[in-house]
Amino acid sequence: MYRIRKSAGRRRALRTIAGLLGAAIPLAYGKTSPSGSAAPQTGSSGGRRITDLIGANGWAGASRDVEMWRQMGITWGRDSVGPGQPESPRAPMRVDKTGSQFDADLPTALLLNNRNGIKSLLLLGYTAPWNATVPGDSNSAPMDVGAWTRYVEAAVRKYSAPPFNLRYFQIWNEAAGTLSGGAQQATFWHGPTFSKDGKHEKPYERAMQDYVERVHLPAARIIRKYNAYIVYGGWPDQGGLSNYCKWLEYRSPASNERMLDWVDYLDTHYLGVRDLDELYQRYVKNGPARGIWQTEIGDAYMKDPHYLPEYFFDFAVWALDHNWDDPNKYVSMIYHWDGYEPFRLTHRGPPVRTYNVSGRSLIVLHQTVSGPLASLSNPLQFGPGASGSGLRSGNDIVLQVSASAGWRRVTVAGLKRPASREVKVEFIDALTGTVSAQDAMTTTWSNDGLQLSFKVPDRVNGAGNDPPTHLAYIAVRSLA
Template identity: 70%
Template sequence: MFVGGRMVKVTNSAGRRRALRILAALAGAAIPLARGKSALALTPSSQRVDARARRITDLIGTNGWAGSASDVEMWRAMGISWGRGSVGPGQPDGPGEAMRIDRTGAAYDGDLPSVLIQNDRNGIGSLLILGYTPKWNSTVPGDSNSAPMDVEAWQKYVDAVVRKYSAPPFNLRYFQIWNEAAGKLSGGSPQATFWHGPDFNKDQKLSKPYERAMQDYVERVHIPAARIIRSYHAYVVYGGWPDQGGLSTFQQWLEYRSPVLKERMLDWVDYIDTHYLNVSDLDSLYQQYVRNGPARGIWQTEIGDEYMKDPHYLPRYFFDFAVWALDRNWDDPDKYLSMVYHWDGYEPFRLTHRGPPTRTYNVSGQSLIVLRQTAGGSLASLSKPLQFDPGAAGRALVSGNDVVMQVTASSGWQSVSVPGLKPPSSRTAQIQFVDALTGVVSPRDDVALTWDDSMLKVRFKVPDKVNGADNNPPKHLAYVVIRPRA
């Protein structure tokens, strides 16, 4: 859905959302444990202080850039640690003009160097999209989403970008080649939205399949660009496989061996990248291409968009992503990443509403604040299984010294048990039931914990008015947090 800064048109909401309050610090009473036992028995590895420990913020990025110091503060509150944007305009009018690579944004109206320096100063990673073809160099006349006729012109643009931005003071390490290049999609479209060949027509019913889609992309775009990126000791991020393309087709593209270059595209990909897939869909890619190589990791450079109309979507996605990553050798902070599309706008499901008069959080943005505050410590897997009542379900991880369970449940009293989790010797533990969208902590009497030598059990009262009222069936999304007390 990202096109060199342009976005697919989405119907705007007529109404404006008022600002949601940023969370107050989570607070709760210390609750004595059954039999005088206390806080949490965590796995030994989760108790060690490890500089290499992963955090939920490592996983969270967004499309676009923070435009001001106040935007950066909002990103920090939501846990956003990466941005993604265009670089250009290159040579839009002809091969004889000067190469321009200092602009970014929908109309190349933003100053890219200042954005990248601001990101670096604030600990925000930057991913640049390399694309597209100037109309004067396009194989489909006047179509910038088609392959370049003159590959050397494409290479000149790529080299200029990577040479400049991989060097000080920018020091970028990651560059993405194109966006959503594909052939015939599994959903039935004969040509992909951002990769056009002969017989393309804006009316899909009149388009015919692009027979050389894979070969042209590999030989004229991907491998020429990837060679340049690696020559500057930087990493190649695949150009975002569209969810409509189908994973089996994606694997065919990755493993395609060019008869001209005698090389596979896969051998010129460092980070597998897809768009709008569920976390569970990533596992086949991990098992086949990351677990034992050759790829270094898996990114999704676009998630969310209208999926965020479901207010549960984003917090569930990133919590699931963290649990998934912890079980799949998350040995580098950049190994796994997902980027929200888009962090601001006028639709009520975006992370923020851009105003006027001022930018405010929408429900999706507020849910990220809650997630970051609730599971903001160093993360580790919780090795013990969870046993829920029939009206509830969820997953758990360890954040710092806390056990954090994300639960989806029906109204009324529910419970979860964790067999085999033994308590240590301290006296008390704090337990909270936290609304995953607002951060509101339920009254003390609405949550209870018991713990013996072999079983932890938590009972919690789900409110009658659930925060997923539009879901079918209506459910409430919350965190059960068990926090050791000295």
């Protein structure tokens, strides 16, 4: 049981929430940064791309998988490193395996990522059962902190060096105390009063102090020593942002240090894009953190086929408005990229792996928003029954619109018609990539800008939403 584990109860809650939402949806870096010798991994020299934002949990395990990742625009992977010493302190230290069962070869996966331009985040966790303060519970603090740091040291030393050259390491996963959602203890951080049935569970009074002093700070010092970056261990969505800020700013009585001073990238799970505003204003706009990640999004929320394309388009618009000055500043990773549920990105087969609707929606997004990105300064004025947002992708303007069936309209205010070339406008289904017939779109240029009228099909691609809506892109091509 010394492995990455997911809470069935929490996932059931997510599925319930997703069902409800589906009816309505969806620096002064100072000592917080490694030395200059560890420059961040760089993206396209042509500017920020939609692909900079997109990651997935797990690794692409074969050349066919890599090609599918490339089609979907996935450029980040995240998974575990271990198993460490699961049986005893006398066992050999092993950091060569990955996956929920530690049954896959990690060096092979990382080298495949490197060859194909996929960046890797390694998750460091958890406590070996023999070393757990709650007997046999790997989700509790280590009794011997030295055993924990030996594992962290072995993993970071090996994979920060050639030929792997990793620079991003995550400490633990979803450690928290009493949650805003009502749970007395977090799924992945248990104290002495933990109860499996939850009925007799009491709060873990030293939750912050034990995590900061016995797990986070010891691991963070090792990561910094190897000129690598510290990714916070994924704050759970049920935890509440006020609790997260309290944890980040908690100052250890033992060392007089805040956890925040030893975090490079803040990390949350399953939040909406606008939920990130507070974290940006408090910790990223003027430091000390370098950026904001979500290392888990999606899951059962992807039962709504609009969820992923809306999330990443909104995330790109948001990032462009929040000083997206480094390709690794903002990242979100989908949980999970493969499986048997129909809402995952792909179905693993047999006989062969195929795309699900969520995976196809990423392909359409990647193909439609393929150029270097920039903010769209022109205001959008939508008529009744339609809403959306927009950005610039290379020489194109791309609008993402959500609308009910029938003729709808939007004006791109202040946009001037190019004098030297013809402008092509396409209405593209966001889930299938189908381009509507030319008579489903009309364009009118005036002193007010570009007026677009578009016909939303009667059979909308979000029929399960309440009310039913259609998600599409309007691509205004070749404006420059």
